[in-house]
Amino acid sequence: MEDFAVGQIYTVGPIRVSADAIKAYARQFDPQPFHTDEELARSTFFQGLAASGWHTASLTMSLVVQALPIAGGVIGGGVEELRWPKPLRPGDELRLEGEIVEVRPSRSKLGQGLVRVRTTTLNRAGEAVQTMIANLIVPRRPA
């Protein structure tokens, strides 16, 4: 906890996301035509193949793990808000921007602190495909 301060910015990426990866995730977790089939996707809400929002969230987690140097690992205490302003498209690349917005000791656990982070997951054009406010459980340094 002691290594974090409000206003710190972390950036990481890019990672590339293929059509095959979008379809493989969707077949397992979100098997709907706009996530699994280019042809069928054209006449849907998304007007073409788009990644499941939960795939975007999963990819964002892989970037968070790269970005945040937390002893004992990145452990989520919950998410306050999660939005997908634009869909993630095949062949796009993702970057993460994370900003620390709160740092405080846990109210109930003596050796723990809480770090609140606002993340923005950006596509190649710099548009947000996901925004999130998440709470992380972090260890405190012994006094």
Added chain:
Amino acid sequence: MEDFAVGQIYTVGPIRVSADAIKAYARQFDPQPFHTDEELARSTFFQGLAASGWHTASLTMSLVVQALPIAGGVIGGGVEELRWPKPLRPGDELRLEGEIVEVRPSRSKLGQGLVRVRTTTLNRAGEAVQTMIANLIVPRRPA
């Protein structure tokens, strides 16, 4: 939209989650020892192998797709709150309980409505491993 009403309950499941599935998801999206290795996991925060919260969220989406009969598909307009009160463990089974908490026309899009759903993802012991409040974009029936 017209098919939904506040108070409707949807239940679906169970699906079984293996240690291999937990590790396969984690290697791709959340490669931390407590999600990828039984031995190393013992001395961590989770005291044993536990699924990534984003894996639990992905599995929950697969249950939501089964549970909710929405013309045009289940399309997420965002999540208000997402919590993981307990970790999902290998060999456990998940069930979903979803309750409709709000139904209203879209303020900006003529043919669309918004359905707010509270989901609880339960393990075999009936404990919540995830709670979520999500907004879904649904089509309206022509007048």
